[in-house]
Amino acid sequence: MVLENIETIRRKILDQLSNYPEDQVREIREQVENATDEELEEFVMSQQNQSHQTQCIFCEIAKGTMNSVKIYEDKDIIAVLEIMPASQGHILVFPKEHKHFIQEVDDKILNKLMNFVKNISPIIIKMLNAEGISIYIPQGQIAGQGIPHFVINIIPRYKEDKEKIVFDWQREKKENEELEIVAEKLKKEAKEYFKQQTSRDNREKEELIVEKKKVIEEKTEENKEEKKIELPKFPRKIPN
Ligand SMILES: [Zn+2]
Incomplete structure (x- = not known):
């Protein structure tokens, strides 16, 4: 490691300290400032070798x-305000x-995350007078x-x-034949998953039919009962 880099790293670490709780800052600052170049190099290397967590x-x-400035937290998910927001109210x-x-991401947790998005969106529109919302999920460094x-x-x-946040791409019309090739590629690989989905849909449909039949049968029974009660057992007197 070159010495200039060490100084840059030392400065970078010190710059990042504002993100840490106050009681930890002084101790880390002292350690970083007093560390020799070798110690700092060792520290950086050990950090790089540690897991992502x-x-x-x-x-x-x-x-x-x-x-962080928290909006919501439970045992699985957390929502905070972005420290460098694209716009007012930018939530992560x-x-x-x-x-x-x-x-x-586990299905249950993904569901929790999407439910948060679903429920906070109208609140953002109402409370921050936003006119719309962009939901952005980058996947991979290139994205x-x-x-x-x-x-x-x-x-x-x-x-x-509007001018500051741009989600745009060069639009180029493609022929259906070309799109079909792409669709086929994806559908072929996703065949198993799609099959599972459709059989689940069918199962749910069947269950729904059975449930509906049961309700209809119950109602017919009820009607019969009601009719029985309605029927007078003796002839009604016709009023004069
Ligand atoms: Zn992480």
Whole structure:
């Protein structure tokens, strides 16, 4: 490691200290300032060798070792305000457990995350006077996922931010034949999953039919009972 780099790293570590709870800051600052270049190099290397859980800022936020402005927290998920927001009210909601990609997140937890998005969205519109919301989930470094921890960005959209936040791509019309080739590729690989889904749908449909039949039968029984009661056992007197 070059000496200039060591100084840059020392400065970087000190800059990041503002994110840590106050009681820890003084101790870390002293250690970093007093560390020799060799000690600092060793420290950085050991940090790099540790697992994601100790390096990842989202894991740090989840553990409470890094300060954040929390909106919501339970045992599985946490939602905080982005420290460098794209717009006012930019929320990050993520699983507490370190997961890189969406496919690694447990269904139950994914459901919790999406439910949070669903319920907070109208509140953002109402309370922050946003006109819309962009829900942004980068997957992989190329997509802008700088830290390998699955995060859903909830970005309120305002007229004045329209130029600042851009989700755009060069639009180019493709022929159906070309699209079919892509669709086939995906459908072939996803065949098993799709089959599971459709058989689940069919099972649910069958269960629903059985349930409906039961309700109809019960109602017919009730009607019979009612009719029995309604029927007078003696002839009614016709009023004069
Ligand atoms: Zn993490």
